[in-house]
Amino acid sequence: MELVQRARQGDYRALARLITLVENEEPEAVEALQELYPYTGKAQVIGITGPPGSGKSTLTDKLVKELRRDNKKVAIVAVDPTSPFTGGAILGDRIRMSDLNLDEGVYIRSMGTRGSLGGLSAATSAVIKILDACNFEYIIIETVGVGQSEIDIVKMADTTLVVMVPGLGDDIQAIKAGILEIGDLFIVNKADRDGANRVVYELKMMLELKSEKSAWEPPVLMAISDQNIGIKEIADKIKEHFNYLVESNYLEIKRRDRLEKEILSIVSMKIYQQIVRKIKREGKLKEYLDALMKKELDPYKLVKQIFAEMKDN
Amino acid sequence: MSENRIRVLVAKPGLDGHDRGAKVIARALRDAGMEVIYTGLRQTPEQIVAAAIQEDVDVVAMSLLSGAHNHLFPRVVELLKKKNAEDVLVIGGGIIPEEDIPYLKEKGISEIFTPGTYTGSVVEYIRNNIKRKL
Numbered sequence: 001m002e003l004v005q006r007a008r009q010g011d012y013r014a015l016a017r018l019i020t021l022v023e024n025e026e027p028e029a030v031e032a033l034q035e036l037y038p039y040t041g042k043a044q045v046i047g048i049t050g051p052p053g054s055g056k057s058t059l060t061d062k063l064v065k066e067l068r069r070d071n072k073k074v075a076i077v078a079v080d081p082t083s084p085f086t087g088g089a090i091l092g093d094r095i096r097m098s099d100l101n102l103d104e105g106v107y108i109r110s111m112g113t114r115g116s117l118g119g120l121s122a123a124t125s126a127v128i129k130i131l132d133a134c135n136f137e138y139i140i141i142e143t144v145g146v147g148q149s150e151i152d153i154v155k156m157a158d159t160t161l162v163v164m165v166p167g168l169g170d171d172i173q174a175i176k177a178g179i180l181e182i183g184d185l186f187i188v189n190k191a192d193r194d195g196a197n198r199v200v201y202e203l204k205m206m207l208e209l210k211s212e213k214s215a216w217e218p219p220v221l222m223a224i225s226d227q228n229i230g231i232k233e234i235a236d237k238i239k240e241h242f243n244y245l246v247e248s249n250y251l252e253i254k255r256r257d258r259l260e261k262e263i264l265s266i267v268s269m270k271i272y273q274q275i276v277r278k279i280k281r282e283g284k285l286k287e288y289l290d291a292l293m294k295k296e297l298d299p300y301k302l303v304k305q306i307f308a309e310m311k312d313n
Numbered sequence: 314m315s316e317n318r319i320r321v322l323v324a325k326p327g328l329d330g331h332d333r334g335a336k337v338i339a340r341a342l343r344d345a346g347m348e349v350i351y352t353g354l355r356q357t358p359e360q361i362v363a364a365a366i367q368e369d370v371d372v373v374a375m376s377l378l379s380g381a382h383n384h385l386f387p388r389v390v391e392l393l394k395k396k397n398a399e400d401v402l403v404i405g406g407g408i409i410p411e412e413d414i415p416y417l418k419e420k421g422i423s424e425i426f427t428p429g430t431y432t433g434s435v436v437e438y439i440r441n442n443i444k445r446k447l
Binding site for chain 1: 317318320339340342343344345346347348349350351352353356359360363364366367368369396397398
């Protein structure tokens with residue numbers, strides 16, 4: 001595909017168009033992804049997650065400037081929520097990254113979640129592949145502002161940063177399940193605010209109690225992103241974490257694992273689409289619903305019936 | 314709901330700091346089901362065009378209240394052309410005197426919306442005039 005070639009040569013317009021194809025689930029997207037697949041696997045994928053207003057975009061902006069010192073190409077995928085009511089979205093992460101617009105070694109793409117609930121959009125993993133194959137060495141994924149359980153980012157990132165800020169709640173918040181279990185690095189941002197030391201202390205306590213110990217002990221770092229304080233230390237730790245992943249062979253395990261999940265999810269998506277298409281084509285949905293409402297049929301029997309018909313075909 | 318969403322870059326070129334209008338438009342477009350990328354204040358034409366390309370938008374909507382529209386709006390059109398992105402629809406709004414509108418249209422700004430515009434008419438204009446097929 002011409003578009004793929006141009007994108008791989010560094011044409012941002014072609015790259016942007018490819019991403020749109022994937023987001024819109026156009027038929028050409030599959031062909032493009034097939035062509036790109038052999039070139040994937042070189043980038044370090046960095047996830048940045050945390051509650052709304054914790055400073056993820058500002059941190060991303062400063063971190064990218066730090067990473068660019070080595071002259072490596074950086075791509076940013078910034079996800080913001082899509083309205084469940086209108087399907088529209090206001091994607092505002094770029095506001096904090098204006099200076100990066102003119103750096104030709106940086107590509108930024110804003111995406112709406114378009115109905116996904118895990119803090120990312122459904123197209124994210126395909127978009128990562130495109131960027132990876134287009135020779136970006138760092139790919140930063142900024143999730144929507146998350147609460148406690150939107151943890152899709154770990155399925156895609158090699159290194160996950162969890163950004164916290166002082167003042168969000170007591171120490172019980174920190175021992176609940178969820179995003180606090182997924183960090184490879186913890187950042188206490190806005191560390192000039194009251195209570196920052198306490199958040200650091202609570203995070204460290206929580207990490208110490210973790211039952212499953214690994215050779216990588218997630219560090220807890222303080223930062224004041226808008227003043228560029230603590231950013232270099234974060235960048236260093238990100239690089240250190242990647243080295244750890246490579247040397248411990250954990251990167252390969254992680255990626256294999258990721259592929260497995262991805263394949264299974266593509267397969268189930270395909271099956272789902274086929275079945276839904278069949279039901280819609282035959283126009284039977286209304287009939288089914290009528291029967292269910294009248295209790296002439298129960299949902300489980302109906303599902304069995306639909307599957308049996310699928311097999312016959 | 315269609316899978317293919319109209320993507321719009323809402324931008325504030327130049328030095329004025331008044332973005333209430335831009336935010337109202339952003340909100341209206343969102344409510345019409347579009348994906349709106351908001352750039353924030355004080356953007357240069359170069360920054361706006363770089364963002365438009367990277368985001369693969371269908372529309373660039375600029376708001377300007379400082380009086381520099383005759384310089385900045387055409388510059389954005391020009392830079393888009395340079396990047397082979399003529400298929401992006403460019404519209405503008407803000408405090409823009411009637412007599413400047415013909416010049417701006419001649420320079421490739423497709424439509425100018427002045428104060429008092431009903432947000433629905435901006436939505437409709439975009440839907441009817443995007444150059445790229447969805």
